[in-house]
Amino acid sequence: MSLQDYIAKGTIVSTGAAQTININAGFDTFILRNRTTLGAGAGIFEAKWWLGMVNGTAETKSVAGGAVTDAIIAAAGFTYSDSSTATLGAATALNGAFVTAANPAVASSATTPVVGQIVRMYGTTSMLQIAGMDFTVTAVNPGVTFTLGYMNSVGWLSAATAGTYRLVNQDGTFYPRRRYITAITLGVVTTIQMSVTTDFVVGEKVYFVLPTAFGTNQLNGLTATVLTVVPATNSITVDINSTAFTAFAFPTSAVAALGVTFPQVVPAGELGTVLNGAVRDIGSRSITIGTAICGTAADIFDYWAIKGQLI
Numbered sequence: 001m002s003l004q005d006y007i008a009k010g011t012i013v014s015t016g017a018a019q020t021i022n023i024n025a026g027f028d029t030f031i032l033r034n035r036t037t038l039g040a041g042a043g044i045f046e047a048k049w050w051l052g053m054v055n056g057t058a059e060t061k062s063v064a065g066g067a068v069t070d071a072i073i074a075a076a077g078f079t080y081s082d083s084s085t086a087t088l089g090a091a092t093a094l095n096g097a098f099v100t101a102a103n104p105a106v107a108s109s110a111t112t113p114v115v116g117q118i119v120r121m122y123g124t125t126s127m128l129q130i131a132g133m134d135f136t137v138t139a140v141n142p143g144v145t146f147t148l149g150y151m152n153s154v155g156w157l158s159a160a161t162a163g164t165y166r167l168v169n170q171d172g173t174f175y176p177r178r179r180y181i182t183a184i185t186l187g188v189v190t191t192i193q194m195s196v197t198t199d200f201v202v203g204e205k206v207y208f209v210l211p212t213a214f215g216t217n218q219l220n221g222l223t224a225t226v227l228t229v230v231p232a233t234n235s236i237t238v239d240i241n242s243t244a245f246t247a248f249a250f251p252t253s254a255v256a257a258l259g260v261t262f263p264q265v266v267p268a269g270e271l272g273t274v275l276n277g278a279v280r281d282i283g284s285r286s287i288t289i290g291t292a293i294c295g296t297a298a299d300i301f302d303y304w305a306i307k308g309q310l311i
Helices: 035-040 253-257
Strands: 006-013 019-023 029-034 043-050 058-064 067-073 078-082 105-108 118-122 134-141 145-148 164-167 179-185 190-194 204-209 223-230 235-238 264-270 285-289 300-306
Touching (some): 035 043
Antiparallel strands (some): 078 285, 118 134, 134 145, 179 264, 190 235
16 A cells, blocks of 8 residues: 555544544545553554444454454444535434424424534424424433424424424534524624524625515515624524514424425525635545544554545
8 A cells, every 4th residue: 555545644642532633635544643652562462444444343452372363342342423415313202282383482302402502303293384394402301301492382283292303413514604593683783593593794795585475575585784693592683674574483393394495594605704604614534443443541642544445
């Protein structure tokens, strides 16, 4: 294998727990070698993973009594992550009251996410207005409920009576990210609330997608400048006088069942002279070394990320 086939290589010291290594470029094969174990002549001294293997697995080499053994481990091996490819967690059932018609909406599940994670709702019968929409989780009662903090569903006809959710494991690779709109307050300046925590900043340009079913259609296609950012409500204000616009409102579940496009606020550029707005790529590729192959604290590892598979 020639030198130019190596994408990245380096040395790490084990913490005794799982560790993640960020790799800037794409790679096909990852090799991890434990200098400490190899020198001691006992335990796993090499682990390998390549694209196509299941996350959590690894091909390992271990030594005992001078003999080398090859094995495939099925869990706590390597986990590869590429944020340019959006991935979702497993479908998790809602139960009990499912999703309340409240401010904020609260979902019930025996398996709850953690605060700050993003969930995508599915099949929320009788509340199909939010089916397919992403939300930041703002509060959790573990094993009982979790709160969709930026969704006011007061006045909706009924709570959801069925459904599932999935974790959104990658939140896009470009900063700032487009976001779904959950509320609009009309006025001399217009206030936009979003379902997932925003990373817009003052001075950035945004434009709006407002499907007919949600009202405030006068905003559709308009471009505006962000005037303020309000983290407490996950809102921004923009320089559009909307006092004469029609009110924003989610359609009924029956209308949503026929298919709707969610309203969105989309990055369009920036006013500053530094390109840190709608053009900043924050994507990454990484591999996590699991507990089955991470050795013990202070073990020294060498690693290689390789373009192409070693045979």
